[in-house]
Amino acid sequence: MADLRAWLNDVEKIGQLMSVAGIDWDLELSTLTEVINERAKQRPAILFDKINGYPEGYRVAVNLLSSVNRLALTMGMEPDVGEFDFVQKWRRQVKVIQPVEPKMVKDSPLFENIQKGSDVNLLKFPVPRWHELDGGRYIGTDDLVVTRDPEEGWVNVGTYRVMIHGRDFMGLHMSPGKHGRVHRDKYHQAGKPLPIAVSFGHHPINFLVASTDVPNRINEYAYAGGITGRPLEIVAGPLTGLPLPADSEIAIEGEVLPDDFMPEGPFGEWTGYYASNQPAVPVIRVKAIYHRNDPILCGFPLLKPSSGDNLHFSLMRSALIWNALDEAGVPDVQAVWAHPSGGRFMTVLAIRQRYPGHARQAALIASQCRSGAYLGRYVVVVDDDIDITNSEEVIWAISSRSDPVESIEILRRCWSGPLDPRIPVEDKGFSSRAIIDATRPYEWRDKFPKSSGASRELKIQVADKWRDFLEQKVER
Numbered sequence: 001m002a003d004l005r006a007w008l009n010d011v012e013k014i015g016q017l018m019s020v021a022g023i024d025w026d027l028e029l030s031t032l033t034e035v036i037n038e039r040a041k042q043r044p045a046i047l048f049d050k051i052n053g054y055p056e057g058y059r060v061a062v063n064l065l066s067s068v069n070r071l072a073l074t075m076g077m078e079p080d081v082g083e084f085d086f087v088q089k090w091r092r093q094v095k096v097i098q099p100v101e102p103k104m105v106k107d108s109p110l111f112e113n114i115q116k117g118s119d120v121n122l123l124k125f126p127v128p129r130w131h132e133l134d135g136g137r138y139i140g141t142d143d144l145v146v147t148r149d150p151e152e153g154w155v156n157v158g159t160y161r162v163m164i165h166g167r168d169f170m171g172l173h174m175s176p177g178k179h180g181r182v183h184r185d186k187y188h189q190a191g192k193p194l195p196i197a198v199s200f201g202h203h204p205i206n207f208l209v210a211s212t213d214v215p216n217r218i219n220e221y222a223y224a225g226g227i228t229g230r231p232l233e234i235v236a237g238p239l240t241g242l243p244l245p246a247d248s249e250i251a252i253e254g255e256v257l258p259d260d261f262m263p264e265g266p267f268g269e270w271t272g273y274y275a276s277n278q279p280a281v282p283v284i285r286v287k288a289i290y291h292r293n294d295p296i297l298c299g300f301p302l303l304k305p306s307s308g309d310n311l312h313f314s315l316m317r318s319a320l321i322w323n324a325l326d327e328a329g330v331p332d333v334q335a336v337w338a339h340p341s342g343g344r345f346m347t348v349l350a351i352r353q354r355y356p357g358h359a360r361q362a363a364l365i366a367s368q369c370r371s372g373a374y375l376g377r378y379v380v381v382v383d384d385d386i387d388i389t390n391s392e393e394v395i396w397a398i399s400s401r402s403d404p405v406e407s408i409e410i411l412r413r414c415w416s417g418p419l420d421p422r423i424p425v426e427d428k429g430f431s432s433r434a435i436i437d438a439t440r441p442y443e444w445r446d447k448f449p450k451s452s453g454a455s456r457e458l459k460i461q462v463a464d465k466w467r468d469f470l471e472q473k474v475e476r
C-alpha cells in the first residue's frame, strides 16, 4: 500500500526529514517552516509533534514535495535525480500515462477511531493557523475532496481549500469550472445535497494528482496509479460510498446543502497575497470523522512563493510547457523553467537560435499554451549558455542582452483569473503579458561581445583539480 508513514520513513532514509517537537499551531508552525525554507539549502519535509494543547502523536506534516528527490520518490522514480533530469523524465512519462484503476479494500486503519453526530469535533486535530490575516484555521490545504458526478457517475478528487467554522462545519472554496464545483452545481440544480468525503492526510501522490490538471472524467486515483505503475488502494466511506485512500490518516464524510453559505477567508494564497473574492462559500456539514491512531494531518502552507513549498508545481509545469513547445514544432528548446518564486507568473526558456524569429516564436507559444497561459505575466527567452534555474544568470541575461525598445513585446487581454493581485477587482479575468527576448540579436549574434565567464569545460577542469579543497573549505 502507498502509505504516508512508509513514505516518511523513506524520506528519512535519504536524509530529508526534519522532526520538530513542541510548537504552537497558531502561526508558529507555519512561520518556522517559512524560516527553515529561507535558510535551508535543501528544503526538508517537516513533521511536527507535541503541538501545544494536543496529545503527543497528533502530528502535522508539511513541505512534503519541496525537493526534486522527494517528488521523484513519490512518483515511483529513483530519488537521486537532478531537477533537469526530472523534467526530462516527466516530459516523456506524461505522454504515455495510462490510468490504473484503484483497488478497493474492505478495511483500513482509518477506521481505528470514529466520531459521529454530536461527537464530531474537527478541532481535535492540531489544525494550524497558517498566515497572520487568515480568516480561520485551514484544515484543508493538502486535502482530497471526493465527489461524484450525479449524471455520469465518475468520481473526482480535487484539492480545494477548507476552513473550519466550528466543531462540525467548515467552508469549501471551489472555483467555477473545477470538477468538484461542477458536481456540486449539478446536485444543487436538482435541489439535492452534495454527498462529500474529504481526506486530510495521505501519501503525497494523492495530493500531487488532486492539485494538478488531470483530464476531464479521469479519476485522480487512477491517474496516480498510472504515474506510479501500481494501483492505489482505496476504501469506501461508510456513509457516502465515496472512495478514500486506504492509507488516509484523517477523513470526514458529510454533505453540502443547497443555499448553505457562510463567509470564508481571507487566506494567504499561492501568489503570496491574501485572496478572498467570494464573500460566502458553501458549507460542509460533517456527519462523521475517521482517523488513525496518532494521526498525521498533511499541510501545504501556501507560503510566499520565494520561501514556499511549491517546487513540484514548477518542475511539472516546466515539463508540460516544454512538451507543448515540441508539439507546436519549435526546435532546439534547451530548457524550460517555470520559476518557483514567480508563482505561475514567470516562465524562462533557453533556446539554441536557429533562424530569425525563433526566439519570439518560442516565447509566444510558451505564453499561450495550455500549461503556460493561465495567470502568466512574463516569458523570458535566453540563449542556451544561460543556466535558467539560476536567477542570477537570468537577471544578467536580461540586463545585458535585451534592449527594452526592441526586445519587449506586449500582449493584451490574455487569460487571467481571480487570484491575480495586480488586477483591480472590477477588471479581473484578463491580464497582459510581456515577452522579454534576452537572446543575443539573431542578425549579429556572432559579433555580440564574448562573455568573460570561464567556459563550462575550463570550470569543470579546475573544479576537478581542486575538488577536495572546494568540498572542505567552500561547500560546508
Ligand SMILES: Cc1cc2nc3c(=O)[nH]c(=O)nc-3n(C[C@H](O)[C@H](O)[C@H](O)COP(=O)(O)O)c2cc1C
Pocket (backbone or CB within 6 Å): 141, 142, 156, 157, 158, 159, 160, 161, 162, 173, 174, 175, 176, 177, 178, 179, 180, 181, 210, 211, 212, 213, 214, 300, 302
Ligand atoms: C494548496 C492548494 C489549495 C487549493 N485551493 C483551491 C481552492 O480553494 N479552490 C479551487 O478551486 N482550487 C484550489 N486549488 C487548485 C486545484 O487543486 C486544482 O485546480 C486542481 O486541478 C483541481 O482539481 P479538478 O481539476 O479535479 O477540479 C488549490 C491547490 C492547492 C495546491
Ligand SMILES: [Mn+2]
Pocket (backbone or CB within 6 Å): 156, 157, 158, 179, 214, 215, 217, 218, 220
Ligand atoms: Mn479532476
